[in-house]
Amino acid sequence: MDRHDGFREFVLARQQALMRTAYLLTGDAHLAEDLLQSVLAKVVRQWAKLSRDGNPEAYIRKALVNQYTSWRRRPRPELPSAEVPQHGASYDDATLDRMVLRQALARLAPKQRAVIVLRFWEDLTEAQAAEVLGCSIGNVKSQTHRALTRLRTIAPELAHLLSDPEIEEVAP
């Protein structure tokens, strides 16, 4: 019996879900893997306490977001640009939406990107997102509003994605 067996079991079960969060935050497979692995490496040493007292997954998600925003305060690595193709026969609308959204997310400030992921993908409430980000609810509201406004500005072709009532309530 290895003392890390409990950690291994947890990671095996949850790593793909956590990886999806990391990937949405970073937009890059290598960076996402690096982000998640560096957080997990820190979790290893606290595993006994976390597994006994807390909610490891919530802790890891919070650490992912905080480490990501900390990374992104530093000079950003550039990613190869990929021209967004024009609407055409070879791409369906959903594929095109993903490509445009991916590029638009890359142009958001770190916290804005994080708040989009937390509020509209993780479906966290404003209070929950504030807890994860370590800021006030008011700050989450303003960051969300700014992020959506910026998405609308830099990618007007995404307007249909951002016009659902739930989103309009946040940033009309």
Next chain:
Amino acid sequence: MTRLRQALDGIAAEAPLVNLADAAIARHRRRRLVTTSLATVALAGVMGAGGVVMATPWRPAAEPAVQVAPTAPTAPTVPTVPAVDRAAVVADLPEGPVGRLSHAYQATCETGCDDAEWRVVTSDGKTYRVPRALARTAGRPAVPVAISRSGRALAYYSREAQAHVVRDMETGAEVVSPVKVPEAEIPRGAMLLVSDDGRYVAFDDPQEFGDYPGVLIDTRTGERTMLKRDFEPVAIKDGVLELVRPVKTDLWLMPVTGGGEPVRFDGVFVRFSEVAPDGRTVVALDMTGTPKQEPVLTVLDAKTGKALRKVPAPALAVDLMPTVWLSDTEVTVRNGAPGGRLYAVDITTGKARPLADHGEVLHLTLPGRATSS
């Protein structure tokens, strides 16, 4: 489910499959080992040489890398070269002199980034491949290169030597660091920095929250100095290593021989320039409070910690990175990411004039700037 959620789901579904448990445990063990080793080294340093650890002297591969007299470097000329023609056949960096460098970048990944390679561009626009400079390791972000602020020295990690190498671009001479760093232990997101005369190399891993303290190496004497935790190297100029503790925000102008002490600023500042020609002011981006609608460069006094003035630069996008000074009043500012648009910003007026556009290249590395992958 909103349509935004559906699109985000689609992106999230593209996340690669991973198996990270054992890798994370191995990384945890490696970090613990490094911490223990560094604690031992630090203790030895305290008992012996007052914090400075003597390492094996550097072994010059041919002759000392750079034999420039330690005079005050002139402001580098930022060439207004067009974006590199990546379709052209690019020659390997030859053995001899090629002249000072304008910038470096990684060739665009065409087959999943396994074929990534570093390329350097000289001040007169010639581009060379640098196959000996490791570009990335399996499953890890890019391994950085660094160019000194004058463009004369290039530092890179050599897979063959399993160590960093400093090359004098004007003579072609190279020095191999005696400090071996196994490829598997290259700190993730490592920052690399080389001084103008090629004598000092600093590397650090800012993405690890100080778990790997940075190191400053004197290439002539072999002295190796551990940098204080939480501080990351920004620039080396005139024998002074500029260290920043992000967010707090502290700035430490540490002579390469040691000494000095951090100064704390009132506010949150990021992306510091090198020290201005006056030897005491720096420019940084003000990140205090809510995000700024327009970028605000702040001139800070590195001796007293006072903010001397705010310089709005409304003509530029928010994503700014001040780097080297061109004169007493103009600082080079890189604008936009991705991309390599450079401007000279007059810190008395906020006016920006374009200097160069290196296009949208991968991991653009500019002279005088600590680079991170």
